[in-house]
Amino acid sequence: MSYFDNIKTFVRVFELGSMSAAARDQRISPAVASARISQLEDHLNVRLFQRTTRMLTPTEQGKLFYPGACRILETIEEAEALVSSVTLKPRGSIHVSAPLGIGRRLVAPAVPDFKKQFPLIDVRMRLSDRKLDVAAEGLDVAFFLGVPEDSNLRIRKIADCRRVLCASPSYIETHGEPENGEALAGPDHACLNLRYPGAPEFQWPLQTEDGVKRFAVSGPFESDDGDVLTDWALHGHGIILKPEFEVLHYLRTGQLVPILTQTPPIPIQMACLYSHRRRQDPKIRLFIDFIAGHIRTVLAEQEKEQQTD
Template sequence: MAYFDNIRTFVRVYELGSMSAAARDQRISPAVASARISQLEEYLNVRLFQRTTRMLNATEQGKLFYPGACRILETIEEAEALVSSVTLKPRGSIHVAAPLGVGRRLIAPVVPAFKKDFPLIDVRLRLSDRKLDVAAEGLDIAFFLGVPEDSNLRIRKIADCQRVLCASPDYLEINGIPESGSDLSTPAHACLNLRFPGAPEFQWPLQTPDGVKRFTVTGPFESDDGDVLTDWALNGHGIIIKPEFEVLDHIRSGALVPILTDTPPVPIQMACLYSHRRRQDPKIRLFIDFVSGHIRTVLSNQAELGSAATISGIAKG
C-alpha cells in the first residue's frame, strides 16, 4: 500500500502545485508528503519535481508520469467500488464541498445519520462560498446553488429553492420599503451581494407581471461569505436576496422582513456536481441519494412554514 500512497501523494502535489497543500489535503505532514515523493523518485530513478524554497514545478518526467498515475488510482478505486457493491459494505472517504448556507443548514445535520447507516464511510465536508475546482481540489461531490459554468462534470438537480428579498425593520424604517424592482437600482437602497474575484455585474432577477426582469443593484458592502451578508442585513445595513431556507428563522422571529413579495426573486437551482467515474462508486451514489432525499424533505416542510412566515413578516413590517 505504501507505493499506492506515494502515487496518491504525487497526484495531489502535481494537481495542487504545492507540497504543503497536498499534505493538508491528505491529512499528513509536509515532511511525510515530501518523503513519499522522494521514495517514488528513488523507485522510478527520475526527478518528478523541481523544488526550490519558493516554487515547485513538475519535470518532464513528472508530466509524463501523471496521466498513468491517475489511471492507476482510478483502476484501484473502480476495483474497490466493485468489491463494495458486491459485499454491500461500501467503505472509504468521501470529499464533499458545499456553500456555507447549504452546508451548515442542509448537509452537515444529516452527515451523522449517514455515518450511522454506513459506518465504514467517512465524510470530509468542506464549506465555502467561493467557487471550487472539483477536479483540481480532489472533491468527489460539490453541491451548489445556481447554474455552474461550462463543465465536463455530471450535474444532478436536487430541487428548486424559493428565494426571498428581505431587510431588517430598522433598515426599512430609515430607508423606506421598496415598491418595485426598479427601486432596488436607486441610491436610496443598499443591496448586499456575494462577491467573488471576477464576478460580473450584480443583477437580481424578479418575477414580474411582464415576465422575469433583471435589476442591476449595488451597495456599500460585499462579501464572499453568505452568512456575513445575512448578519449585515440583520444589523440594518441593507437588503439581501437569499434562499428561503437560509433566513426563514429570522423572518419568523421578525428580525428580517420580506419585501416585494408580489414580484419575488426567481427560484434558484440546488444541484450537485460529480464526475461520471465517481458516480459509479457505491459510496458516492449512496451519499448523493441520502442527502438529496433529506434536502427535498426539509425544503418541502419549510415551504409550508415559509408561506406563513412571509405573510407574518409582511404584517410585522
C-alpha cells in the same frame, strides 16, 4: 510507505502545486509528503518536480507521469467500488463541498445519520461560498446553487429553492421599502452582495408582470461569506437576496422583513456535481441519494409550515 500512497501524494502535489497543500489535503505532515515524492523519484530514477524556496513546478517527466498516475488511482477506486457493491458494505472516504448556507443548514445535519447507516464511510466536508474546482480540489461531490459552468461533470438536480428579498425593520424605517426593481437598483438602497474571485456581476432576477427582469444592484458592503451578508442585513446595513431556507428563522421572528413580494426573485436550482468516473461508486451514489432525500424533506416541511403560518 506504499507505492500507492506515493502515487496518491504525487497526484495531489501536481494538482495543488504545493507540497504543504497536498499534505493538508491528505492529512499528513509536509515532511511525510516530501518523503513520499522523494521515494517515488528514487523508484522512477527521475526528478518529478523542480523545487525552489518559493516555487514547486512539475518537470517534463512529472507531466508525463501524471496522466498514468491518475489512471492507476482510478482503476484502484473502481476495483474497490466493485468489491463494495458485491459485499454490500461500501467503505472509504467521501470528499464533499458545499456553500456555507447549504452546508450548515441542510447537508451537515444529515451527515451523522448517514454515518450511522453506513459506518464504514467517512465524510470529509469543506464549506465555502467561493467557487471550487471539483477536480483540482479532489472533491467527490460538490453541492451548489445556480447553474454550473463546468459541463464535463455530471449534475444531479435536487430541488428548486425559493428565494426572498429581505431587510431589517430598522433598514426599512430609515430608507423605506423599494417600490420596484428600478428603485432597488437605484442610489437610495444598499444591496449586500456575495463577492469572490471570478464571481459574476451582480444582477438580481425578479419576476415582474412583463416576465423575468434582471436588475444590476450595488451597495457599500460585499463579502465572500453569505452568513456575513445576513448578519449585516440583521443590523440594518442593507437588503439581501437569499434562499428562503437560509433566513426562514429571521423572517418568522420578524428580525428580517420580506420586500418586493409582488415581484419576487425567481427560484434558484440546488444541485450537486460529481465526476463521470465516480458514477458507479456505490458510496457516492448512496451519499447523494441520502442527502438529496434529506434536503427535499426539509424544504417540503418548511414550505408546509409557511403555508400554515
